[in-house]
Amino acid sequence: TPEERTAQWEARHQAYWALVHTFPGRHYMITDTAVPLSEMPGMVRYAQELMDELGLEGNILGHVGDGNFHTIVAARPGDEYARAEAFSARLVERALELGGTATGEHGVGLRKRKYMAREHGPALGWMRRVKAALDPEGVLNPGKVLPDAEAG
Structure with a gap:
């Protein structure tokens, strides 16, 4: 009902x-x-x-x-x-x-970004490129979604 x-x-x-x-x-x-x-x-x-x-x-x-x-x-x-x-x-x-x-x-946030490389593999590189194109100064929610390139 x-x-x-x-x-x-x-x-x-x-x-x-x-x-x-x-x-x-x-x-x-x-x-x-x-x-x-x-x-x-x-x-x-x-x-x-x-x-x-x-x-x-x-x-x-x-x-x-x-x-x-x-x-x-x-x-x-x-x-x-x-x-x-x-x-x-x-x-x-x-x-x-x-x-x-x-x-x-x-x-994603801080606690789950360490899983991004495992989950998305090579697509993570494309995600970084899109982020850089849309946010060249890195000021939009920095460090909250994509892990540092060195981390994976």
Whole structure:
């Protein structure tokens, strides 16, 4: 029904805040990967098993219809946050192994630019050329998307 659909959308949009209220005072790490739809069930299972293995708490949600999903991990500072970082890295690695992408919709940013060369290979050179043509002074969001040429 339209009412049920509205309630489901509202629950999806409130998932982050529900986690914040469930685990107050923590740092919240949101992951963003996408995989081919045929790999989605296994990838979501992998994320849950990995979260359990690393002793992390959080939610899994997303845009399952296009292969994009997120985990929101509620981590305490210190070792738990380091485990959340490892969790995020392992999710990206698995997504790339499955023919997916390191970033489904939220952009590359500082944490994921190290995966650009692996994901895009020689196309990264073309991306750098386009960036240089559009931003010859290097002032538009410097260092946030493309890794340094020396780094890959």
